Amino acid sequence: MVLETHTKALNDDLVKSSVLIADGKQYLPLSWEGAPPGGHHRKGKLHFKAIAPQPQSVELQIRLSGDTSPRSFKWLLK
16 A cells, blocks of 8 residues: 655554455454655555455555544455
8 A cells, every 4th residue: 555645744553543344344454564654655565364255345444643534445356
């Protein structure tokens, strides 16, 4: 994932700020591999436990500090 901003530093702990929802069930991230908090550009991978069987859809929600609602990204898998 890539995060970029020019208004504030990206200081959020993405492991604590993210949740994956698969077919209505929530999964918390295991780890973040990438740029540490700070700055205006961050790039890395958010790791989750494999979900089996494969869900119909997944939604990644990220709530960054100052956001009134989470940023939501949805994918249909089947």
